[in-house]
Amino acid sequence: MKKFDMNKYKIEFMEKFAIDFKKWMSPSIRDYYSLFIKNAYHNKSQLLLWVKEYAVLEDGQSVNVAQKPVQLLPEVRELFFSLQSQIGEEVHVGDWLTVSQQRIDQFADVTEDHQWLHNDVEKAKTDSPFKTTIAHGFLTLSLLPRLTDSVNPTKPLYPNAKMMVNYGLNQVRFPYPVKTGSVIRAHSRLIKVTPVKSGLEIEKEISVEIKNTRRPGCVAVSVVRVYF
Known part of the structure; x- marks a missing residue:
């Protein structure tokens, strides 16, 4: 056996x-x-x-769990409690921005993604189900800082902060294509605030609205760290 x-x-x-x-x-x-x-x-x-x-x-x-509790500076503690009271709320609606063919072509040059769906206007008219070129999904995603005003030096989101860094994305979806010539804007909803050393980690669900279109062009959970 x-x-x-x-x-x-x-x-x-x-x-x-x-x-x-x-x-x-x-x-x-x-x-x-x-x-x-x-x-x-x-x-x-x-x-x-x-x-x-x-x-x-x-x-x-x-x-x-071995780490000691984060000690917040007074100004950080004040911001923390202020943001905590806004959890679940829409905290920002950005300005409208037109996505032109020139912007799409420039993005294609930088990323070397020249798929015809994005850059061949004549072929898109006949072969694309959208009958026009569309923006790269990653182009829409890359516009989030601009759409959320987080890179506007004249209107800082957190005026007392020394530095704000993009920490990552927890989830990204592109529910509907952004066609060339579309006008888009971002809606930001605060979903989580966590104390970290010398600052706060802030999570927002960002939805990119396409004007006159029911479905958004992008939905992403953005994670940003703000240091003081």
């Missing part, structure tokens, strides 16, 4: 279970799970220490 390799069976079973288990996870939990597996596989001797050091928040993000 062939000897049954129990250890091999356990490994194969756990690998299959891990794959199936991961499929139904939310993206945020999946990221944490992948980080856990990576640490467990590459650093087995430190696994228990790692598990002890980290905890999972309700939103699936991992945080170091």
Whole structure:
């Protein structure tokens, strides 16, 4: 009788279970799970220490529980509580901006993305389902600082801040194409404010409205850190 390799069976079973288990996870939990597996596989001797050091928040993000609570400066504390009272509210509506073919062509030159959907006006008239050229999705995304007035030196969003940096994006979708000549503007809704060392981490859901169009051209959760 062939000897049954129990250890091999356990490994194969756990690998299959891990794959199936991961499929139904939310993206945020999946990221944490992948980080856990990576640490467990590459650093087995430190696994228990790692598990002890980290905890999972309700939103699936991992945080170091050994860190001391963030001490806020008076001006940061004032802004924090002011923003907390606006959670869930629309906090900004930008000015209208026309997306011209020239702007699209310039973006194509910078990114070297000259797909005909964006740059070949004549071909788009006959072959595109939109019957015109459209803006790159990443062009619309790159316009968020301009559309949200966050790069306007005459109207700083946080006048007392020393520096404001783009920390990343949690989610991006392009529900509807921005056709050439479209007029767009951004709506910003505050969804989260978190104290960090020397400042605040601010999350906003930004929706890019296309004039006379029901669906937005872009919806993204922007994460910005403001330092004082």
